[in-house]
Amino acid sequence: MTKLINLLVKGYSLLIAAGNLLQPLVLLAFRLAWGIEFLVSGQGKLKNHADIVSFFRDDLHIPFPDLNAWFVGGLECVGGILLILGFMSRPIGLLLAVNMTVAYLAVDSDRQLFLHMLNSTKDWDAFTKADPYFFWLTAIIVLAFGSGAISVDNLLAKTVFKSKAKTAVPGSPAVQSATESSSQPPASAPPPPPETSS
Numbered sequence: 001m002t003k004l005i006n007l008l009v010k011g012y013s014l015l016i017a018a019g020n021l022l023q024p025l026v027l028l029a030f031r032l033a034w035g036i037e038f039l040v041s042g043q044g045k046l047k048n049h050a051d052i053v054s055f056f057r058d059d060l061h062i063p064f065p066d067l068n069a070w071f072v073g074g075l076e077c078v079g080g081i082l083l084i085l086g087f088m089s090r091p092i093g094l095l096l097a098v099n100m101t102v103a104y105l106a107v108d109s110d111r112q113l114f115l116h117m118l119n120s121t122k123d124w125d126a127f128t129k130a131d132p133y134f135f136w137l138t139a140i141i142v143l144a145f146g147s148g149a150i151s152v153d154n155l156l157a158k159t160v161f162k163s164k165a166k167t168a169v170p171g172s173p174a175v176q177s178a179t180e181s182s183s184q185p186p187a188s189a190p191p192p193p194p195e196t197s198s
Contacts (some may be wrong), residue, residue, distance in 0.1 A: 001102040003104060013136070015060060020037075022173035023145075023149075023174065024148040024149035024150045025150075026148075026149075027145060027146075027148030027150075027151075028086075028148060028150045030138050031083045031086055031138070031142065031143060031148075031151075032083075032084060032141070033084065033138075034134060034135060034138035035079075035080045035081070035082075035083030035138075036080065036133065037080070037134075037135065038076045038077075038079050038080030039076070039081060039084070040076055040080075040094065041076050041080075041135075042072075042073045042075070042076025042077030042078075043077060044073075045069060045072060045073030046070075046073040046074070046077065047074070048069070052063045052072075052073065053066050053069045054067040057066055060106045062106060066124065072099060072161075075096070075099055076093075076096075077098070079092045079096045080193045083096075083142065083147075084154050085151070086147030086148065086150065086151020086152050086154070087151070087153055089142050089143075089144060089146050089147035089148075089153050090142070090146060092140035092142070093139050093140070093143030093144075094139075095143075096135070096138075096139035097136065097143050098142050100132045100136035101114075103132040103135075104132050108174065110132065113126050113127040114127065115131050132164030138145055154184065170196055
């Protein structure tokens with residue numbers, strides 16, 4: 001029985017290790033596929049600026065439609081490129097997640113899907129089939145998990161920011177351990193002599 005349990009534990013550990021190897025590839029796949037989609041969507045908004053302004057103003061009743069059309073188009077273009085590169089993934093993930101949440105809420109039919117997505121499996125299915133869904137999901141995934149090992153962010157973390165973190169960041173393990181060791185008396189210090197009463 002013990003051998004069987006050990007075998008199951010070992011098999012489960014191998015499965016976890018294999019799954020961990022897939023993490024950067026899955027993140028890369030999402031980033032590339034939907035980074036390109038964001039880029040194409042943003043370019044379309046910028047190239048057809050007048051139509052987007054009319055849509056924002058007349059159909060969605062978004063305030064400052066001209067400014068918002070430029071902002072959303074530019075955000076999707078730049079955000080798409082940053083997703084592809086895996087650079088500044090958490091900030092751009094946040095901005096794109098907010099942008100796609102607004103996209104859901106701006107269109108009346110999509111808004112109803114967003115607000116009632118957990119009511120039933122039918123509502124959830126409709127929510128996931130809406131146009132903004134995979135854009136929104138990708139932004140949430142990148143915000144939550146970062147860009148993964150195959151990214152500019154990871155390259156910078158292992159090179160540029162690694163040396164700075166060790167020397168400059170207060171509260172980092174290296175600085176903390178140095179502070180703690182300096183505040184402790186040496187282990188070989190003799191105990192103080194006992195007080196004698198005169």
